[in-house]
Each structure stands twice: as C-alpha cells, then as structure tokens.
Amino acid sequence: MVSRIRPLLLQRDAADLYDAATAFIRIYQFRNRDHALRHGLTVVQAYTLDILLSSGGQSLTGLALALRLDKSTTSRVISGMTQHGLVEWSRPAHDRRAKLIVASPEGRRRYGRLRRAILRDNARLLATYPPPARQAAISILRELVHRATGASRAPSAASREARRTRTQRS
Amino acid sequence: MVSRIRPLLLQRDAADLYDAATAFIRIYQFRNRDHALRHGLTVVQAYTLDILLSSGGQSLTGLALALRLDKSTTSRVISGMTQHGLVEWSRPAHDRRAKLIVASPEGRRRYGRLRRAILRDNARLLATYPPPARQAAISILRELVHRATGASRAPSAASREARRTRTQRS
DNA sequence: TTGTTTAGTTGTCAATGGCAACTATCTTGG
DNA sequence: CCAAGATAGTTGCCATTGACAACTAAACAA
Numbered sequence: 505m506v507s508r509i510r511p512l513l514l515q516r517d518a519a520d521l522y523d524a525a526t527a528f529i530r531i532y533q534f535r536n537r538d539h540a541l542r543h544g545l546t547v548v549q550a551y552t553l554d555i556l557l558s559s560g561g562q563s564l565t566g567l568a569l570a571l572r573l574d575k576s577t578t579s580r581v582i583s584g585m586t587q588h589g590l591v592e593w594s595r596p597a598h599d600r601r602a603k604l605i606v607a608s609p610e611g612r613r614r615y616g617r618l619r620r621a622i623l624r625d626n627a628r629l630l631a632t633y634p635p636p637a638r639q640a641a642i643s644i645l646r647e648l649v650h651r652a653t654g655a656s657r658a659p660s661a662a663s664r665e666a667r668r669t670r671t672q673r674s
Numbered sequence: 675m676v677s678r679i680r681p682l683l684l685q686r687d688a689a690d691l692y693d694a695a696t697a698f699i700r701i702y703q704f705r706n707r708d709h710a711l712r713h714g715l716t717v718v719q720a721y722t723l724d725i726l727l728s729s730g731g732q733s734l735t736g737l738a739l740a741l742r743l744d745k746s747t748t749s750r751v752i753s754g755m756t757q758h759g760l761v762e763w764s765r766p767a768h769d770r771r772a773k774l775i776v777a778s779p780e781g782r783r784r785y786g787r788l789r790r791a792i793l794r795d796n797a798r799l800l801a802t803y804p805p806p807a808r809q810a811a812i813s814i815l816r817e818l819v820h821r822a823t824g825a826s827r828a829p830s831a832a833s834r835e836a837r838r839t840r841t842q843r844s
Numbered sequence: 845t846t847g848t849t850t851a852g853t854t855g856t857c858a859a860t861g862g863c864a865a866c867t868a869t870c871t872t873g874g
Numbered sequence: 875c876c877a878a879g880a881t882a883g884t885t886g887c888c889a890t891t892g893a894c895a896a897c898t899a900a901a902c903a904a
Contacts, residue, residue, distance in 0.1 A: 626695075
C-alpha cells in the first residue's frame, strides 16, 4: 500500500521529535510551575487567569472546556480562586444559573507579574538567536500545535468539545 | 545592566514563544496522557519506564531526581508499579538500604507499545514536512531544551523561594 | 404545563505531590 | 572499634488535581 522506502528517515525523525518534545515539555512545565509558585499561583490558576484575561470572561462550562477539565474540578478550582481573591463572578441577567467569571484586580496583577517573569526568561533564552531563527522556531512550534490540534484526536467527547471552544476563543 | 535599546522585537518574540510553548505543552501533554491511559499506564508511569529503560536501572533517589519528584512520591509510584508488575527491584549487594529498580518485561512491553503509538502519531504529523524542515524543527526544540537546561537552572534557590512563598500564602 | 436540557455543585474515589518524621544502613572521625 | 552523622527509603499527613455520578436550580420546548 504505502511505499516501503518512506519510513526509515521519517521513523527516525518521529523518534527524535518524541524525545525532544518530551524533554521540552518537562523542562518548561517545571519552569512554569516554579514561576507560578513564586508568584503565588498554581499552574492551573495561572492557566485559568490566562484564559479569563485573554477572553475577557468565561462561564464555568466554557472554562472547563478550555482547561480540558471536568466541570466539577473547574468548579472547585474557581471556588478556591474566589476565596483567594483571584477571580470574581456574577450571574448574567439572561441566565441566572450561569456564572460569568472574570479575573479580579489581584488576579490580574499576579498573572501580569508571572507573565512578565516568564517573558524575561524567554527573552534571555532567545536573545542570542538571530531574529529570523527565533521566528522560525516559533512558527514551527505553532505549526506543530496546529497540526496536532487538527489531526491526532482520537476524540473523546471532551476533546472534541475542547477543540471547538478553543478555536472559537482565538 | 543591559542595553536600554533591548529590542521590542525580542520582547515580541519572547511573548510569541510563551504563547506557542504554552499551547504546545498543553496539546502534547493531553495527547500523551490519552495515549498512556489507552495503554494502561499513567503519565508518571510512562516517564518512569522511559527513564528506567534508557538508563538500564535506577535507584529510587536517582529516579526521583530524574522525575523531579519528591522521594516520597517516587517511593509510592514505584510501590504502585511494583504491585502492577511494571517494575522489579533488588537490593544491590554493596548497599542493602538501596533499591535497584528496573522495568519488568510487562513494563517494557507496555512502554514499547505506547512509544510506538506516539511515534506513529508523530510520523503522521511530520510526514508532509520536507525532511530538512523536520530536522530543523527538531533541532530547534533540542536547542531550546539545551538552553533552558543550562540557563535557567537556579533549582535550589528557585525551589526554596517557591516553598517560602507558598507557605506564607494564606 | 410538564418534560427535557443545561449550568453548576457536591460526594466519593484515586492519583499526584510536598514536607516532616521515622527506620535501617552505611561511613567517618576519634 | 564505635559513636555521630550522612544516606536510602518508607510512612503519616495534608492539599490539589482529576474523573464520574448524583444532585439542584433554572431555562427551554412541546
């Protein structure tokens, strides 16, 4: 069916991508976690604020989809963040079951500081690249994200939903 | 200390890298988790097997360092994996406190299947790139990992800080 | 109006992860 | 050799993450 000649090189690149991506993820994940903790946020809280700030506000269900978490987990996350004064919410007039969740000033401040710290790190990381190489790196990451989003879903309902929401958020 | 002219361009690229990396991490993380679960492993178990197989065996402390987990967590992970027949361990003759932990045949099998599944995914992802672009993507990822590893390690200071901050957080 | 669907919450369970306190085994300075 | 310290792992306790199921309340549809 498919060429017997194709594989070897592709196989090797696929393996290299796996190893590189794994390492990348682990490094950045831990780095981001350290940064978040230093600024008094957990990783999930930072993601939540990211989503709230870039979208201007979300329902709990929308948030759960964007975070790819269960509604129940999301509900508890928001409850914790409300207690810590990181988010605020109100009942939209047109649907009194729903919550409209937004970042509080304090949440905005903390996320802003966190983001700036990470950006400083990234700038240091990129500083010695020539700009075209920098942009190449970024656009390749974007491309991989794009492909992975479109392609490899062995779609649980959750993932399908998540994709839909994420797409319309951007 | 550094130039005031510190280019706007760099700022922008740093921000772009942040967004792209964040998206990349989230996508791959969830994809890997789905894959792992489908093959009867958790993410941590998959990483553990990866480390054990590529190193040929580890002490618990070494594993904890590689996984960046606390010894206690690692101990419990290994205990679970032992019960599930994914790893085996022995007491090295020269130190009867220590554990030498290795992957069991079953662990090897499952990890192998998981890895092959992910590689198939990656191959599909890369298939339509021309090989030089593929390799560029990979080497950029590697380079970023390399830089992040060499650079931003202030691990003890970072963790200490993080701990302190977390503690004083109400 | 009466189902039905939708938005969130709560109960329960398991896994993840950290810190502190503990046991058992080396290792070293006298 | 031996007491003191360092190391390797384990366990107790706690908080968070995460899923699933059962639930309440509000909105919607026939």
